[in-house]
Amino acid sequence: MSFEELKTRFKKRLxxxxxxxxxxxxxxxxxxxxxxxxxxxxxxxRGFVAVPLEAIGSVGRKSVSTSPFGRLWxxxxxxxxxxxxxxxxxYERAAFRIKACAVPKEGMMTDTGHKTSEECVALGVHxxxxxxxxxxxxxxxxxGLEPLGEWFSVxxxxxxxxxxxxxxxxxxxxxxxxxxxxxxxxxxNLGPHMRRLEFKPLPPEVLERMRRLKEExxx
Numbered sequence: 001m002s003f004e005e006l007k008t009r010f011k012k013r014l015x016x017x018x019x020x021x022x023x024x025x026x027x028x029x030x031x032x033x034x035x036x037x038x039x040x041x042x043x044x045x046r047g048f049v050a051v052p053l054e055a056i057g058s059v060g061r062k063s064v065s066t067s068p069f070g071r072l073w074x075x076x077x078x079x080x081x082x083x084x085x086x087x088x089x090x091y092e093r094a095a096f097r098i099k100a101c102a103v104p105k106e107g108m109m110t111d112t113g114h115k116t117s118e119e120c121v122a123l124g125v126h127x128x129x130x131x132x133x134x135x136x137x138x139x140x141x142x143x144g145l146e147p148l149g150e151w152f153s154v155x156x157x158x159x160x161x162x163x164x165x166x167x168x169x170x171x172x173x174x175x176x177x178x179x180x181x182x183x184x185x186x187x188x189n190l191g192p193h194m195r196r197l198e199f200k201p202l203p204p205e206v207l208e209r210m211r212r213l214k215e216e217x218x219x
Contacts, residue, residue: 023161024092033164034164035069038171040069048082067085071124080102084099085100085124095153099130103125108120111199127196127197128181132149132153132173152173154170
């Protein structure tokens with residue numbers, strides 16, 4: 001194969017990859033706008049306040065991309081805080097899930113030990129996640145792959161790209177499970193679309209290594 005033929009083949013592949021990346025960004029943008037239009041306002045109506053990640057602390061571009069609405073906080077009568085985050089998938093994939101936690105006033109146990117409520121809020125600690133396909137959970141749980149299927153995404157035929165209407169319907173599906181989210185936050189009852197994470201404290205040697213790295217980073 002000649003150099004010119006290799007060059008032509010490379011240009012074709014590059015053109016295809018650029019077109020695929022552009023289409024992925026288009027789908028991601030459509031999904032974000034649908035969530036912004038349908039899901040976010042309902043959470044705000046339920047008393048949550050959106051706080052940009054930049055206002056919480058230093059964050060990277062990846063965090064801003066996956067959580068464009070920041071974190072949603074709501075103060076509870078008992079002094080605790082309900083924390084919710086709408087997390088989008090990385091790599092421009094058009095998918096999202098909802099993470100949440102009812103942070104007690106006295107704080108809670110996490111993988112890295114007990115944290116105060118302020119620390120939990122600052123770190124974005126969550127022990128609840130939505131699951132978009134509950135009918136798959138028994139099978140996934142049986143084979144140890146339950147987290148799969150948790151992301152809300154649009155299925156479409158290969159030759160039919162998803163439209164804004166498809167993503168609007170997807171966002172409204174997420175709105176429909178918000179009552180399950182509220183029950184999980186207030187009463188710890190888990191509906192079919194909710195999954196609770198169990199925190200297991202890390203071994204002491206791992207925690208010590210993390211502490212040292214943190215101290216070195218400060219220096």
